[in-house]
Amino acid sequence: MFSMKLKDKYGVIDKTGKVILEPQYGMILDKDDCIDSCIGLPIFHEGLIPLEIGGHYGFIDEKGLLKIEPRFDDTEGFFESLAYASINKKYGYINKEGEWVIKPIYDYAENFSEGLAVVYQNKEGKYIDKKGDVVIEGPFKVAHSFRNGLAKVEMGEILNPGAMGGNIFKFGYIDKKGNLIWKPTR
Numbered sequence: 494m495f496s497m498k499l500k501d502k503y504g505v506i507d508k509t510g511k512v513i514l515e516p517q518y519g520m521i522l523d524k525d526d527c528i529d530s531c532i533g534l535p536i537f538h539e540g541l542i543p544l545e546i547g548g549h550y551g552f553i554d555e556k557g558l559l560k561i562e563p564r565f566d567d568t569e570g571f572f573e574s575l576a577y578a579s580i581n582k583k584y585g586y587i588n589k590e591g592e593w594v595i596k597p598i599y600d601y602a603e604n605f606s607e608g609l610a611v612v613y614q615n616k617e618g619k620y621i622d623k624k625g626d627v628v629i630e631g632p633f634k635v636a637h638s639f640r641n642g643l644a645k646v647e648m649g650e651i652l653n654p655g656a657m658g659g660n661i662f663k664f665g666y667i668d669k670k671g672n673l674i675w676k677p678t679r
Contacts, residue, residue, distance in 0.1 A: 561591035606638035
């Protein structure tokens with residue numbers, strides 16, 4: 494399944510080019526539209542495709558059947574069986590039935606990776622598990638997803654205020670217990 498665009502509307506085709514879903518949606522992206530990640534863009538993943546209708550996001554399956562009604566303000570896709578979603582400017586996590594597994598209490602959230610996800614409250618990042626329990630407190634100015642057991646975190650003093658539209662902080666790497674493996678440096 495692949496997303497396609499025609500006259501500013503998105504649909505879905507199969508590998509032969511046969512149209513599975515006529516172009517009718519504001520946004521559909523598949524995982525091949527992204528090289529490393531699709532920050533802020535919905536993607537096809539784990540059997541469900543996020544789509545936008547009237548400014549709200551929901552999910553369809555590979556056959557084009559609506560599985561989760563469009564009612565979320567933001568989402569990206571399912572990773573490790575959960576998807577972050579927002580409603581009323583607060584983020585939480587839903588399952589593939591569209592039910593809240595982790596209530597929307599965060600200012601921002603990212604995808605799960607290696608069993609943990611980054612969430613932000615009051616501009617500070619921390620890591621939670623799939624039950625919503627905080628497992629690495631931080632606080633981090635910027636926290637990245639875990640890859641191969643380590644995550645890059647930015648903390649401490651600002652090295653370059655306003656650089657590239659934001660601040661650059663000292664960064665280091667932590668393990669899944671929150672231990673600094675590489676202390677914050679430039």
